[in-house]
Amino acid sequence: MPCLQSRVEHGQLYSKHSVSRSVPAVLLILTLNWLSKRWGYLSPIRVRAGSFSFTMVVNPSHIKTILRSSRILTNRPMMVFVMEKWFYTPKESLHFYAAHDPHTSRPGEKPEHIHDFQAKISIKYLSGTYLLAMSERYLAILKTRLLKLDIPSDGWTEIPDFYLWLQSQVTPSVIEAMMGSQILELYPGIVGDFWEFDRQIGNYSRGLPRWMIPSAYTTRDRLLANIKAWNTLANRESDRTQHGQEGPEWDKFFGTKFIKAREDSLRTHGMDDNAIASENLGLLFGSNANAVRAVFWYIFESFKDLDLQESLRAELKDCLKPETDDFDVPKFSNKPLLQSTYAEVLRLRVATTMTRTNEDANFKLGPDYTVDKNMTMTIFSSITAHNREAWENMRPESVTKPLDEFWPERFIVQKSNKDARFSVEGLTECWMPYGGGQRMCPGRHFAKNEIIGTLGLLLELFECELVDLQQAEQVKPDKRWEPYGTLPPTKKVAVRLRRRAE
Numbered sequence: 044m045p046c047l048q049s050r051v052e053h054g055q056l057y058s059k060h061s062v063s064r065s066v067p068a069v070l071l072i073l074t075l076n077w078l079s080k081r082w083g084y085l086s087p088i089r090v091r092a093g094s095f096s097f098t099m100v101v102n103p104s105h106i107k108t109i110l111r112s113s114r115i116l117t118n119r120p121m122m123v124f125v126m127e128k129w130f131y132t133p134k135e136s137l138h139f140y141a142a143h144d145p146h147t148s149r150p151g152e153k154p155e156h157i158h159d160f161q162a163k164i165s166i167k168y169l170s171g172t173y174l175l176a177m178s179e180r181y182l183a184i185l186k187t188r189l190l191k192l193d194i195p196s197d198g199w200t201e202i203p204d205f206y207l208w209l210q211s212q213v214t215p216s217v218i219e220a221m222m223g224s225q226i227l228e229l230y231p232g233i234v235g236d237f238w239e240f241d242r243q244i245g246n247y248s249r250g251l252p253r254w255m256i257p258s259a260y261t262t263r264d265r266l267l268a269n270i271k272a273w274n275t276l277a278n279r280e281s282d283r284t285q286h287g288q289e290g291p292e293w294d295k296f297f298g299t300k301f302i303k304a305r306e307d308s309l310r311t312h313g314m315d316d317n318a319i320a321s322e323n324l325g326l327l328f329g330s331n332a333n334a335v336r337a338v339f340w341y342i343f344e345s346f347k348d349l350d351l352q353e354s355l356r357a358e359l360k361d362c363l364k365p366e367t368d369d370f371d372v373p374k375f376s377n378k379p380l381l382q383s384t385y386a387e388v389l390r391l392r393v394a395t396t397m398t399r400t401n402e403d404a405n406f407k408l409g410p411d412y413t414v415d416k417n418m419t420m421t422i423f424s425s426i427t428a429h430n431r432e433a434w435e436n437m438r439p440e441s442v443t444k445p446l447d448e449f450w451p452e453r454f455i456v457q458k459s460n461k462d463a464r465f466s467v468e469g470l471t472e473c474w475m476p477y478g479g480g481q482r483m484c485p486g487r488h489f490a491k492n493e494i495i496g497t498l499g500l501l502l503e504l505f506e507c508e509l510v511d512l513q514q515a516e517q518v519k520p521d522k523r524w525e526p527y528g529t530l531p532p533t534k535k536v537a538v539r540l541r542r543r544a545e
């Protein structure tokens with residue numbers, strides 16, 4: 044979100060309160076958060092951030108209207124911004140994202156363009172049997188990797204920076220499961236470069252020139268050049284059209300049918316090698332940045348609270364296939380605490396932004412508010428996550444403990460009897476780590492399997508301890524990252540691992 048100088052007008056266009064000030068990005072979100080708490084979650088808030096203007100929507104009924112209007116709203120302006128500034132799509136290819144021709148679509152509907160095709164492919168190949176195959180492959184690859192580590196059972200091995208360590212284990216496993224193993228062989232530096240790129244997202248957003256952040260540009264250039272080389276090799280050695288019934292479920296060059304289908308569609312639409320490299324960098328980011336940080340918080344919470352860890356471990360044991368000792372992944376979705384803890388981690392640690400724009404006409408949010416044509420409407424997941432009134436209206440028992448607190452059982456219904464189950468029902472406008480509506484994150488099912496499964500593998504293979512519990516209590520989510528996604532930890536967390544003897 045590009046916001047160096049910002050002007051906040053609470054309901055200026057819409058109601059009586061008005062605030063105006065210049066603030067950096069993080070302060071802007073904190074200010075908006077404070078405003079929502081101070082004035083309530085009723086009217087939209089108009090914000091000017093540098094050259095960018097948007098309307099922040101906080102009222103659940105307005106959010107509902109937006110989610111129900113997926114057919115006429117688009118996230119194109121944000122998409123163009125992100126593709127250009129973050130993933131460096133060449134200028135001559137930006138029209139793929141920016142093109143808007145209302146005459147080619149049915150009246151009242153947004154036209155389909157390349158991004159819509161990509162979205163359909165993601166939804167198809169990140170669900171059902173494809174999802175199961177990719178989740179199982181991820182867990183198998185990660186398990187092999189963890190088994191190879193030199194961590195003995197007769198003494199503790201200390202890991203000084205657990206977040207960094209997780210990146211080095213989880214990211215290559217996700218890449219291999221999704222995009223094949225060849226890319227890792229061709230470009231062994233991909234994991235380090237990717238996380239360096241991730242650290243620079245704020246600088247790319249601000250549009251800082253190359254001379255101010257030369258190494259950020261060099262890292263991204265290296266990522267794009269290597270991704271392009273991999274893509275050329277994969278097209279030479281494999282067949283991108285084999286994403287139907289025919290062809291293998293996975294091959295080392297393209298990985299899954301998901302990647303082949305994306306590649307096939309991008310080529311069919313006439314994208315060139317450089318633009319496709321940017322698309323693939325985008326996917327690398329989408330599939331790793333938020334998820335790996337979420338994996339960290341999920342595991343970290345279970346290391347801090349040993350009772351919680353024991354209960355999670357009991358549910359995880361129930362999910363093992365008796366014959367192989369591998370996880371029966373669909374069983375994760377029957378376990379109340381595993382899922383509720385996951386949802387609570389995402390509620391408190393994810394700070395994503397969902398943007399929607401009506402490019403063709405003014406947009407009626409409700410009887411009292413109309414948003415101008417082309418004005419982007421923005422929903423911040425970290426703000427909806429704290430709207431007590433909405434949570435209370437929808438699910439009174441979910442606010443038994445304050446929303447500022449981490450409460451792993453928040454999403455469990457029927458806590459008192461044996462039929463306890465996990466549910467996010469009724470919370471569509473409150474629990475929004477994955478956005479919502481038609482454009483809701485298609486990778487959410489994989490992310491959930493990845494988050495729960497990674498904890499499962501660690502606890503199955505190792506005894507795990509925090510080195511210093513008191514120090515760990517001081518580790519918080521780094522708010523400076525709002526609103527880019529899952530927040531990283533403010534400090535290093537040291538952990539000890541010992542391989543389980545049995």
Ligand code: HEM
Nearest residue numbers: 162329330333334337395476477478479482483484486490
């Ligand atoms: C905790 C982990 C994750 C979080 C919090 C997250 C969050 C999001 C959000 C907020 C969006 C925009 C949704 C909207 O505008 O309504 C999104 C889009 C997307 N995500 Fe995720 N995501 C996660 C993991 C993943 C994973 C693991 C993948 C891939 C395997 C993935 C693939 C995508 C793709 C392809 C899109 C673009 C969809 C489109 O524009 O049509 N995400 N994600």
